[in-house]
Amino acid sequence: xxxxxxxxxxxxxxxxxxxxxxxxxxxxxxxxxxxxxxxxxxxxxxxxxxxxxxxxxxxxxxxxxxxxxxxxxxxxxxxxxxxxxxxxxxxxxxxxxxxxxxxxxxxxxxxxxxxxxxxxxxxxxxxxxxxxxxxxxxxxxxxxxxxxxxxxxxxxxxxxxxxxxxxxxxxxxxxxxxxxxxxxxxxxxxxxxxxxxxxxxxxxxxxxxxxxxxxxxxxxxxxxxxxxxxxxxxxxxxxxxxxxxxxxxxxxxxxxxxxxxxxxxxxxxxxxxxxxxxxxxxxxxxxxxxxxxxxxxxxxxxxxxxxxxxxxxxxxxxxxxxxxxxxxxxxxxxxxxxxxxxxxxxxxxxxxxxxxxxxxxxxxxxxxxxxxxxxxxxxxxxxxxxxxxxxxxxxxxxxxxxxxxxxxxxxxxxxxxxxxxxxxxxxxxxxxxxxxxxxxxxxxxxxxxxxxxxxxxxxxxxxxxxxxxxxxxxxxx
Amino acid sequence: xxxxxxxxxxxxxxxxxxxxxxxxxxxxxxxxxxxxxxxxxxxxxxxxxxxxxxxxxxxxxxxxxxxxxxxxxxxxxxxxxxxxxxxxxx
Numbered sequence: 120x121x122x123x124x125x126x127x128x129x130x131x132x133x134x135x136x137x138x139x140x141x142x143x144x145x146x147x148x149x150x151x152x153x154x155x156x157x158x159x160x161x162x163x164x165x166x167x168x169x170x171x172x173x174x175x176x177x178x179x180x181x182x183x184x185x186x187x188x189x190x191x192x193x194x195x196x197x198x199x200x201x202x203x204x205x206x207x208x209x210x211x212x213x214x215x216x217x218x219x220x221x222x223x224x225x226x227x228x229x230x231x232x233x234x235x236x237x238x239x240x241x242x243x244x245x246x247x248x249x250x251x252x253x254x255x256x257x258x259x260x261x262x263x264x265x266x267x268x269x270x271x272x273x274x275x276x277x278x279x280x281x282x283x284x285x286x287x288x289x290x291x292x293x294x295x296x297x298x299x300x301x302x303x304x305x306x307x308x309x310x311x312x313x314x315x316x317x318x319x320x321x322x323x324x325x326x327x328x329x330x331x332x333x334x335x336x337x338x339x340x341x342x343x344x345x346x347x348x349x350x351x352x353x354x355x356x357x358x359x360x361x362x363x364x365x366x367x368x369x370x371x372x373x374x375x376x377x378x379x380x381x382x383x384x385x386x387x388x389x390x391x392x393x394x395x396x397x398x399x400x401x402x403x404x405x406x407x408x409x410x411x412x413x414x415x416x417x418x419x420x421x422x423x424x425x426x427x428x429x430x431x432x433x434x435x436x437x438x439x440x441x442x443x444x445x446x447x448x449x450x451x452x453x454x455x456x457x458x459x460x461x462x463x464x465x466x467x468x469x470x471x472x473x474x475x476x477x478x479x480x481x482x483x484x485x486x487x488x489x490x491x492x493x494x495x496x497x498x499x500x501x502x503x504x505x506x507x508x509x510x511x512x513x514x515x516x517x518x519x520x521x522x523x524x525x526x527x528x529x530x531x532x533x534x535x536x537x538x539x540x541x542x543x544x545x546x547x548x549x550x551x552x553x554x555x556x557x558x559x560x561x562x563x564x565x566x567x568x569x570x571x572x573x574x575x576x577x578x579x580x581x582x583x584x585x586x587x588x589x590x591x592x593x594x595x596x
Numbered sequence: 597x598x599x600x601x602x603x604x605x606x607x608x609x610x611x612x613x614x615x616x617x618x619x620x621x622x623x624x625x626x627x628x629x630x631x632x633x634x635x636x637x638x639x640x641x642x643x644x645x646x647x648x649x650x651x652x653x654x655x656x657x658x659x660x661x662x663x664x665x666x667x668x669x670x671x672x673x674x675x676x677x678x679x680x681x682x683x684x685x686x
Contacts, residue, residue, distance in 0.1 A: 154640035
């Protein structure tokens with residue numbers, strides 16, 4: 120039964136209203152001044168940098184916009200490069216290897232535009248409310264619906280984390296590195312990124328790692344793509360994929376799942392809050408998100424182009440995993456190209472492991488109302504860091520178990536992400552249309568049309584997949 | 597028509613933080629920290645100010661239940677299809 124009528128938390132609650140009032144000007148300022156935390160001070164330091172960049176005059180004037188953007192980018196770039204993770208890059212690679220240059224290139228661009236539409240809403244939600252996504256869902260819809268949303272997130276995140284470590288293992292396996300060393304090294308990197316106790320430092324380290332997602336671009340160039348065919352595909356969406364329709368639908372679903380997933384909503388909103396973004400930063404947040412879309416879609420298309428030679432040479436890539444893609448590519452694009460591809464898969468796994476485990480930790484902290492900020496030192500927010508590292512360690516351990524059905528996880532993870540997305544989008548759309556939460560920043564008509572359109576598209580794609588699976592003859596599969 | 601991407605209104609109170617001689621803010625001073633953050637951005641304020649429950653209409657609850665049923669049915673289909681695929685591989 121829906122428990123929404125009698126569900127309440129014990130903590131005293133004063134109804135919050137969206138405000139842009141400075142804390143110093145609020146009536147509670149004297150009381151708040153005695154309750155400031157390390158997290159508040161670190162966030163204030165970041166805000167001071169932004170305020171200074173906004174005010175700076177003289178010679179620095181012409182670089183002010185660049186400096187401001189540099190300070191405010193992060194969550195958008197990270198969420199999209201994080202989503203270009205190991206299973207996503209493998210999905211794009213499968214698109215290229217099985218269908219070559221054609222339909223999937225513009226389709227990937229479309230999925231990233233869908234991603235922008237929904238992620239932009241999380242930027243506004245975070246900047247206006249200063250609350251994470253899980254926290255808002257629990258506050259506004261109660262524990263009953265909140266735990267459903269968390270269930271989807273936890274299942275999806277954990278399975279995805281497992282696939283990230285599969286990517287790490289397979290990527291480094293190409294160079295002959297033993298699985299235990301590869302996985303152990305990856306865990307050290309995840310742990311190293313959070314030891315700083317500072318959101319800003321964590322964000323810059325992770326962005327530094329994420330930019331290596333661009334390794335797929337030289338790999339694609341080494342594959343010598345036919346640029347005329349690429350341009351033709353982008354304009355005409357042709358040639359369309361042929362063959363088993365059920366299989367095509369599965370790949371379409373996996374490709375959508377490679378771009379729009381529930382963890383992205385939770386992560387970006389929480390990161391926007393942790394970064395301390397305010398309503399006046401929303402436009403910068405949109406630019407950050409668009410930059411993430413541009414970079415991630417370019418790298419995704421590069422993965423398709425890098426593996427397209429497998430299609431042209433008639434090599435069956437139906438059951439390929441990361442290392443097999445790299446090994447099969449070696450005679451076609453050379454050792455350097457194959458090595459870049461393998462390194463790209465490793466990088467994709469590492470960055471996503473950091474981002475996804477952080478997304479889980481943010482959500483747990485918000486729901487349990489314990490400290491949930493990367494600006495907090497370890498001793499102040501140990502449950503937050505424990506969830507972050509614990510989920511990564513558990514996923515990593517599974518990958519090292521002999522006979523563990525890794526292919527089962529890889530096959531399901533992107534599809535599950537797509538299927539869990541419509542309820543997540545419903546909560547997002549309800550929140551972002553809630554005037555009590557958003558004030559003047561509620562969705563406009565076109566944002567709602569786009570958001571509902573994306574939700575319906577995902578639902579229909581899921582239903583199409585269901586029909587193709589249960590009644591394959593209906594689609595001629 | 598209201599633009600979806602309108603320029604947000606700037607902070608109503610643009611209080612400038614006290615800056616030390618070396619150009620760094622005096623973050624040991626709580627008033628400086630508060631001048632840089634919005635009222636509901638301070639951790640202590642967030643812990644006491646919560647957004648209350650939204651009253652869900654029948655239509656919204658029906659939609660949420662419908663989506664929940666959709667997820668469960670689809671997960672069963674995925675499970676069946678993957679088991680088939682794994683079985684076929686082996």
